[in-house]
């Protein structure tokens with residue numbers, strides 16, 4: 001079995017993949033972007049993929065939610081990884097001389113206050129590890145990369161400042177995706193994508209009422225623009241109930257009779273890494 005993840009070597013995605021999948025019989029294949037991972041799974045080039053969907057500080061990783069809208073993949077698992085971000089520099093660099101901080105957007109956002117205090121500019125890379133690798137290549141003493149301890153070791157960089165994320169207890173939630181709809185019979189969570197038929201007063205309240213009236217607890221709700229007209233949205237709704245449960249099926253059919261489009265994106269269990 002092959003598993004796609006965001007590379008290069010040394011990303012949090014790689015760490016999550018190594019901790020989630022058993023070592024035997026699994027080949028981890030790195031990809032250049034989160035979107036490439038989702039697409040490779042949707043097109044059947046990869047058996048499975050692992051991508052970040054939510055961070056405790058920054059919230060939703062919209063690259064992933066948008067990828068789920070446009071690609072037909074199935075969420076079969078969830079894994080929560082503790083995330084410690086550090087400022088990495090090349091040997092001999094002085095933290096006081098750092099003028100630029102490099103990383104992937106969600107990691108930069110998790111250290112926003114720290115970077116502001118440093119008075120540094122930001123530069124975007126496709127992953128924390130890509131920023132670290134680019135720093136080694138550039139050998140720039142005026143730049144630092146926000147990445148993991150594992151990335152520091154992998155690329156031979158120094159940890160100039162430890163734990164630079166703005167709030168303690170940082171973690172990122174990853175989803176495990178596949179092309180096939182593998183039913184997990186004892187799944188305790190499901191993810192739905194609801195595209196309302198048309199806007200009307202109390203639309204979201206009406207949708208949420210369907211779940212509360214069936215005693216279904218929701219653990220996550222996120223709206224994303226339809227990208228067709230300003231002010232129109234789709235809703236990602238995560239329920240604490242497997243897709244096989246009768247109450248969830250009832251909720252889906254009620255929402256459909258209201259005319260809303262409902263896609264079940266997956267049904268899964270959560271794992272702490």
Ligand SMILES: O=C(O)C(=O)C[C@]1(C(=O)O)C=C[C@@H](O)C=C1
Pocket residue numbers: 006010011012013014052055061083104106107126127128129172
């Ligand atoms: O760049 C990486 O190391 C990733 O695996 C991506 C990513 C993300 O985009 O959220 C994953 C976990 C952390 O939140 C920071 C970066």
